[in-house]
Amino acid sequence: RWGLQGDFLIDRDLKDDQGGVSGDRYFLTGSYGIFDWICFDSKIGAGNVSWHNSNPGNLNYNTGFAGGYGFRIRGPENRDLGIKTVAGFQHISIHPRTTCPANDKHRVIIDDWQGSVLISKDIGNFVPYLGARYGTVDYIKWVNEHDRRRIKSKKMAGIVIGMDYMVAGDTRLNIEGDFVDGEELSIGISRDF
Numbered sequence: 001r002w003g004l005q006g007d008f009l010i011d012r013d014l015k016d017d018q019g020g021v022s023g024d025r026y027f028l029t030g031s032y033g034i035f036d037w038i039c040f041d042s043k044i045g046a047g048n049v050s051w052h053n054s055n056p057g058n059l060n061y062n063t064g065f066a067g068g069y070g071f072r073i074r075g076p077e078n079r080d081l082g083i084k085t086v087a088g089f090q091h092i093s094i095h096p097r098t099t100c101p102a103n104d105k106h107r108v109i110i111d112d113w114q115g116s117v118l119i120s121k122d123i124g125n126f127v128p129y130l131g132a133r134y135g136t137v138d139y140i141k142w143v144n145e146h147d148r149r150r151i152k153s154k155k156m157a158g159i160v161i162g163m164d165y166m167v168a169g170d171t172r173l174n175i176e177g178d179f180v181d182g183e184e185l186s187i188g189i190s191r192d193f
Helices: none
Strands: 002-013 020-035 038-052 059-078 083-095 106-121 126-143 146-151 157-168 171-179 183-191
Touching (some): 020 083, 038 083, 038 106, 059 106, 106 157
Antiparallel strands (some): 002 183, 126 146
């Protein structure tokens, strides 16, 4: 499967009163099923990051490299009822360009680690799904190429709500929202080959 995806991190609060992060990510995605029960996922593209904090103040990092990988494992299913389950893991890393407010050089990497378990129901061309995820968005920052610090997400557990819609033949539209641990929305279109 090949596709295009826009992933919009609206807000994710950080531990230790370090504010929150947001950002937009755009990917070319690819998935390959090694067996009928497991597939590997990859994505490559570009993304930006914003850090909302009172000290040193809000910082906006310009667009830079973004990439990711992961896998999904098919779980139990009931074909008669059209119910399926899947468990997965993903890692996404964003490397925006350095920003230099107040004569300090600020560099950042966002590491998004997450595992999820989802249940879906086939309803014709429409496949809604619901599940849970567990993970962290790590904000790794350097000031003037030293003073490295990794700040983790405040909340680790969230809820996933989404749907696939078969637009035509093997082409699907996907919309997904993630809530509780933060707010995130992704929209994608892909084609099975």
